[in-house]
Amino acid sequence: QVQLVESGGGLVQPGGSLRLSCAASGLIFSIYHMGWYRQAPGKQRELVARITTSGLTTYADSVKGRFTISRDNAKNTVYLRMNNLKPEDTAVYYCNADHSALRMNYWGKGTLVTVSS
Secondary structure (H helix, E strand, O other), rough: OOEEEEEOOOOEEEOEEEEEEEEEEEEOOHHOOEEEEEOOOOOOOOOEEEEEOOOOEOOOOOOOEEEEEEEEEEEEEEEEEEEOOOHOEEEEEEEEEEEOOEEEEOOOOOOEEEEEO
């Protein structure tokens, strides 16, 4: 079955960096658009960054210039590099695989990022 497994979360001080990884299995990774979403306590889940099958990227305004999404189709993995982290970046980060034409959409279980001094 399809699995998306996130890793790389943790506690970091403001201004610090983290790299999240999402390893996918059970699907043809290269044909899926991949995204990172986050959900802070008491808030709705929101899109952080997205990368298409052709490598086009989009970002939430709040993370532009600080976060970078990338993918390695050979490793079936999508990454989120997060720099200059702020307390408001604290959330559970979820990986998403989407293929709208096939109506396939999958989620990982999430990884917690806490930005605090």
